[in-house]
Amino acid sequence: MTQPLVQVENLKMHFPIKGGILGKTVGSVKAVDGISFSIKKGETLGLVGESGCGKSTTGRMILRLLEPSDGTIYFEGRDITKLSTNEMRKTRSEMQMVFQDPFASLNPRHTIGKILEEPLIVHGVKDRQGRKQRVQELLEVVGLSSYHASRYPHQFSGGQRQRIGIARALAINPKLIIADEPVSALDVSIQSQVLNLLQDLQKEYGLTYLFIAHDLGVVRHISDRVGVMYLGQLVEISESEDLYRNPLHPYTQALLSAVPIPDVTYKQERVILQGDVPSPVNPPKGCPFHTRCPKAMEQCSNIRPELKELEQGHHVACHLYD
Amino acid sequence: MEYPMIEVKDLQTSFRTDTGEIPVVNSVSFHLEPGEVLGIVGESGCGKSVTSLSIMGLVPTNTGKVQGKIQFKGENLATASEARMRKIRGNEIAMIFQEPMTSLNPLFTIGEQLTESLRIHRKWNKKQARARAIEMMKLVGLGRAEALMDEYPHQLSGGMRQRVMIAMAMICEPELLIADEPTTALDVTIQAQILELMKKLNRETNTAIMMITHDLGVVAEMCQRMVVMYAGKIVEEGDVSTVFQSPKHPYTVGLIQSVPDMREKKERLYSIPGQVPKPGSQKLGCQFAPRCTHAMDRCLSEAPPLQPFNNGQKVRCWLYGDGKGADIYDSAISSS
Ligand SMILES: Nc1ncnc2c1ncn2[C@@H]1O[C@H](COP(=O)(O)OP(=O)(O)OP(=O)(O)O)[C@@H](O)[C@H]1O
Ligand SMILES: Nc1ncnc2c1ncn2[C@@H]1O[C@H](COP(=O)(O)OP(=O)(O)OP(=O)(O)O)[C@@H](O)[C@H]1O
Ligand code: SF4
Ligand code: SF4
Ligand SMILES: [Mg+2]
Ligand SMILES: [Mg+2]
Numbered sequence: 001m002t003q004p005l006v007q008v009e010n011l012k013m014h015f016p017i018k019g020g021i022l023g024k025t026v027g028s029v030k031a032v033d034g035i036s037f038s039i040k041k042g043e044t045l046g047l048v049g050e051s052g053c054g055k056s057t058t059g060r061m062i063l064r065l066l067e068p069s070d071g072t073i074y075f076e077g078r079d080i081t082k083l084s085t086n087e088m089r090k091t092r093s094e095m096q097m098v099f100q101d102p103f104a105s106l107n108p109r110h111t112i113g114k115i116l117e118e119p120l121i122v123h124g125v126k127d128r129q130g131r132k133q134r135v136q137e138l139l140e141v142v143g144l145s146s147y148h149a150s151r152y153p154h155q156f157s158g159g160q161r162q163r164i165g166i167a168r169a170l171a172i173n174p175k176l177i178i179a180d181e182p183v184s185a186l187d188v189s190i191q192s193q194v195l196n197l198l199q200d201l202q203k204e205y206g207l208t209y210l211f212i213a214h215d216l217g218v219v220r221h222i223s224d225r226v227g228v229m230y231l232g233q234l235v236e237i238s239e240s241e242d243l244y245r246n247p248l249h250p251y252t253q254a255l256l257s258a259v260p261i262p263d264v265t266y267k268q269e270r271v272i273l274q275g276d277v278p279s280p281v282n283p284p285k286g287c288p289f290h291t292r293c294p295k296a297m298e299q300c301s302n303i304r305p306e307l308k309e310l311e312q313g314h315h316v317a318c319h320l321y322d
Numbered sequence: 323m324e325y326p327m328i329e330v331k332d333l334q335t336s337f338r339t340d341t342g343e344i345p346v347v348n349s350v351s352f353h354l355e356p357g358e359v360l361g362i363v364g365e366s367g368c369g370k371s372v373t374s375l376s377i378m379g380l381v382p383t384n385t386g387k388v389q390g391k392i393q394f395k396g397e398n399l400a401t402a403s404e405a406r407m408r409k410i411r412g413n414e415i416a417m418i419f420q421e422p423m424t425s426l427n428p429l430f431t432i433g434e435q436l437t438e439s440l441r442i443h444r445k446w447n448k449k450q451a452r453a454r455a456i457e458m459m460k461l462v463g464l465g466r467a468e469a470l471m472d473e474y475p476h477q478l479s480g481g482m483r484q485r486v487m488i489a490m491a492m493i494c495e496p497e498l499l500i501a502d503e504p505t506t507a508l509d510v511t512i513q514a515q516i517l518e519l520m521k522k523l524n525r526e527t528n529t530a531i532m533m534i535t536h537d538l539g540v541v542a543e544m545c546q547r548m549v550v551m552y553a554g555k556i557v558e559e560g561d562v563s564t565v566f567q568s569p570k571h572p573y574t575v576g577l578i579q580s581v582p583d584m585r586e587k588k589e590r591l592y593s594i595p596g597q598v599p600k601p602g603s604q605k606l607g608c609q610f611a612p613r614c615t616h617a618m619d620r621c622l623s624e625a626p627p628l629q630p631f632n633n634g635q636k637v638r639c640w641l642y643g644d645g646k647g648a649d650i651y652d653s654a655i656s657s658s
Binding site for chain 2: 050051157158159160188189190191192193196199214215216217218240241244254255256259262263264265266268272273275277
């Protein structure tokens with residue numbers, strides 16, 4: 001078997017909660033609570049789950065924008081949680097992030113040319129002419145024109161700004177792109193332009209994507225495999241087609257059944273869940289989903305189910321399959 | 323004489339800006355019958371929210387101008403006094419706003435805000451109103467309803483605030499509920515819960531709903547009729563089943579094809595080239611022409627009218643001037 005590009009093992013992020021006048025740690029937000037998965041080279045892994053389940057935190061830990069509380073992250077077989085700052089800088093150039101709102105991360109006082117040139121400078125591309133040429137190239141790759149280089153972010157539409165965000169991520173030929181809700185803020189017609197662009201770039205440059213989103217239609221469209229998170233845990237992961245055709249975890253089943261389908265002839269059997277997602281400060285004992293699960297059994301409130309491979313490549317964490 | 327419950331006729335709402343007065347809603351007409359659910363879709367900035375603010379009498383009067391007729395049970399709201407509108411808002415017509423924080427008052431508890439309309443409009447006593455408010459909060463899936471009554475908006479998460487808004491809008495059982503992207507900020511499992519509740523309200527109290535959304539799935543699920551807006555104008559209107567199965571306007575066709583369907587994976591998504599024009603930037607012809615693959619000479623010089631078809635569908639497009647091009651959707655799907 002070939003080595004995965006990324007492999008995370010038992011990854012955890014517990015944010016401390018400070019309280020009292022002394023600022024002592026009084027508890028923690030268990031944003032990510034022991035997840036393991038891998039991403040093969042050239043594939044797209046989609047990550048879905050409800051607001052606050054830990055998707056962005058997972059992405060940020062892989063880039064080491066956040067220091068994990070526990071666990072290991074292998075990038076091309078190397079444990080990057082142990083790298084020095086200097087070594088990490090090199091590795092980080094191989095991974096880039098695309099954000100939901102690129103506007104917030106584009107300096108409004110810099111031209112697009114300058115914004116795209118910056119990562120080249122940071123990563124030591126010395127030749128000025130070469131940098132200019134690369135900027136032109138990048139603009140073309142994402143479907144913009146070279147005259148856009150002299151413009152400022154506010155002169156672009158949402159879809160164009162997202163293209164600029166993608167161009168910036170591509171500047172230094174990364175291997176992995178972590179796209180955190182890259183099309184959520186865009187209109188449907190613009191959204192499909194950006195999704196098509198991401199797919200074209202993947203084919204052309206053999207990119208690997210971790211694609212974080214809450215839109216299950218978008219995720220199915222773009223992903224080879226999909227992981228479903230709930231309250232800081234990975235509850236199911238499998239080939240995308242498998243997951244959508246045959247969801248095994250009760251949460252995945254509820255999630256998929258809740259999506260309104262744009263087809264008037266289609267009648268959906270819906271699982272309506274009761275109650276709210278519990279707080280990650282006080283996650284329930286046992287299965288994290290047991291407080292809302294329509295199929296919960298006695299052991300569910302005591303024993304945390306392990307993620308197990310049930311069918312070829314289809315992993316699920318649920319006592320129904322013990 | 324029978325009126326529709328609400329009839330909007332030639333609504334024109336414009337804003338004064340540095341570059342002059344710009345119409346953002348342009349001769350928009352539609353109507354709703356009691357108990358009907360009408361969907362309004364269209365891209366960001368096409369005028370959906372401004373249309374609903376115009377109905378509610380909430381367009382800022384210093385920069386905005388609302389013209390046309392908004393007949394509500396026979397009364398023209400466009401010319402109604404602010405005092406009259408205050409009686410109607412939250413009582414006969416209620417609205418769920420796109421931004422919950424702008425419409426909850428940070429200085430009052432959730433309970434005070436939820437019971438206000440019952441006490442003012444319905445003259446209920448404190449105890450009755452409180453009981454009803456708690457019941458309503460439980461209906462929108464807010465578990466700790468009793469405790470939440472005494473909390474302030476900032477103590478709630480975004481999703482919880484949105485649900486308080488929804489409870490507040492539904493509590494008086496309005497005749498018309500305007501829901502502006504009511505579930506966009508919510509997770510899908512919560513969205514499913516809220517949509518179910520809105521259906522129930524519609525069924526049990528015959529509340530008509532104007533459902534503004536960008537989610538075609540929500541329209542397919544909730545609405546009987548729909549209106550598609552583009553750059554301030556209605557470009558297509560009809561029964562939801564008709565519009566979904568045989569959309570006629572090239573924009574509607576593109577929109578329906580652009581949505582990734584969760585049930586099956588397409589090799590490649592359709593995408594409408596270009597982007598939405600800035601309001602007021604294009605004066606002549608069809609507003610969609612710069613993005614339209616069917617555009618003809620005439621489209622650049624003359625604005626097409628909204629033409630009715632026999633089945634009740636209405637379309638604003640020159641393709642249908644002489645009955646040509648009636649199958650652009652079929653040829654579009656067979657070629658994709
Ligand atoms: N820096 C932080 N300090 C404390 N808690 C945090 C921090 N960052 C995130 N959290 C919490 O961690 C949990 C997971 O957050 P995260 O942003 O990863 O969720 P998400 O799945 O990306 O959600 P969304 O879909 O809303 O973006 C949430 O409860 C969040 O409030
Ligand atoms: N108070 C205002 N002053 C000036 N222009 C305004 C004002 N309110 C809205 N507009 C403009 O009117 C147009 C229509 O806005 P509207 O909010 O109705 O769009 P929308 O269809 O609801 O979009 P979205 O899907 O993003 O909510 C936009 O171009 C907007 O910038
Ligand atoms: S382990 Fe139990 S509570 Fe958890 S999903 Fe499975 S059946 Fe439901
Ligand atoms: S009127 Fe012309 S440009 Fe406008 S939608 Fe129809 S064919 Fe396209
Ligand atoms: Mg996130
Ligand atoms: Mg709006």
